[in-house]
Amino acid sequence: MSIHKTAMISNKAEIHPTVEIGSNVTIEDGVVLSQGVKVKANAYICSGTSIGENTIIHMGAVIGHEPQDHAYKGEKTFTRIGKNNVIREFVTIHRGTAEGSSTIVGDDNMFMVSSHLGHNTRVGNKVIIANGALLAGHVVVDNGAFLSGNVVFHQFCHIGEYAMIGGFTGVNKDVPPYMLVRGPSAIRGINLVGMRRSGMPRESIGEIKEAYKLLFLSELTQEAAIARMKEELRSQEAGKLVAFIENSKRGICVYRYEKEEYF
Numbered sequence: 001m002s003i004h005k006t007a008m009i010s011n012k013a014e015i016h017p018t019v020e021i022g023s024n025v026t027i028e029d030g031v032v033l034s035q036g037v038k039v040k041a042n043a044y045i046c047s048g049t050s051i052g053e054n055t056i057i058h059m060g061a062v063i064g065h066e067p068q069d070h071a072y073k074g075e076k077t078f079t080r081i082g083k084n085n086v087i088r089e090f091v092t093i094h095r096g097t098a099e100g101s102s103t104i105v106g107d108d109n110m111f112m113v114s115s116h117l118g119h120n121t122r123v124g125n126k127v128i129i130a131n132g133a134l135l136a137g138h139v140v141v142d143n144g145a146f147l148s149g150n151v152v153f154h155q156f157c158h159i160g161e162y163a164m165i166g167g168f169t170g171v172n173k174d175v176p177p178y179m180l181v182r183g184p185s186a187i188r189g190i191n192l193v194g195m196r197r198s199g200m201p202r203e204s205i206g207e208i209k210e211a212y213k214l215l216f217l218s219e220l221t222q223e224a225a226i227a228r229m230k231e232e233l234r235s236q237e238a239g240k241l242v243a244f245i246e247n248s249k250r251g252i253c254v255y256r257y258e259k260e261e262y263f
Helices: 192-197 202-217 222-232 236-247
Strands: 049-051 062-065 078-081 092-094 102-105 179-181 187-190
Touching: 049 062, 062 078, 078 092, 092 102, 187 192, 187 202, 192 202, 202 222, 202 236, 222 236
Parallel strands: 049 078, 062 092, 078 102
Antiparallel strands: 179 187
16 A cells, blocks of 8 residues: 555545555545445545546545535435546536435446536446546436536436436436537537447447437427337347437437538
C-alpha cells in the first residue's frame, strides 16, 4: 500500500493493500477501495462510496458527496462504482437521495474533466462522458453511449446503448439506442461508427438503418412505424430499439433539422 503522509483516511474505511493514495486525499468513514485503485492528489471520497478494481481517480475529483437535492435530509445513501473506470480531474459524482438508494456506475467507463453525475444516476459499461457534461438526478446511460463535451441532461432522461450525443446539446427526452443527437433533443442520424466499433453484425446495422427510416424519415406515425418494425425487423438490436421506445416514460427525441438548417 502506498499512502502519502498528508492523506487523511478514516480508520473505518476498507482499503486493499494494493491501493495507491496521493497527497491531501480525504477518505471518509465506510469507503471501500478495491484492489489496484489509485486516488490522486486532492481527491475527496465520501462516506458510503465503494470503488471497484483498478479504477483511477484523478486530482480534485469528489466522489459520493451529498446530493444537490432539497429532498435530502441526511439519509444513509451510497455511491457504487465498478472496476476499470477512469475518473478525471474535478469530476463530481453525488450519492443517492432516498434512504438506502445509490448512484451506480458500471465498468470500463471514462469520465472526463469536470463532468458531473447527479444523485441516483445509473451508468452502464464502456460509456464515455466528455468534459463538462452534466447529468441531472436519475439519468440512466446504457452501455457504450458517448456523451460529448458540455452537454446537459434533464432529470430522469434515459440514454440508450451506443447512442451518441453531440457537443453543446441539451437533452430533455429519452434518446433511443444507436441514435445520434445534436441540438435541442434533435435526432440527426444513427451512430454508425459506434455500432461498427462495437462489433455489431452488418445485418443488424442494416436493420437499424431501416428502423431509422421508418421512425424519422417516413410519413408514418410513431405507432405505425413501430408496428412495421415488429413485422419486418428480426435482429436483437432492432428488438431493443422497439422495447426502448415502447417503455419510454418521457417520450423519445423525435425532431430533426431540415437540410437547410444544418451548419
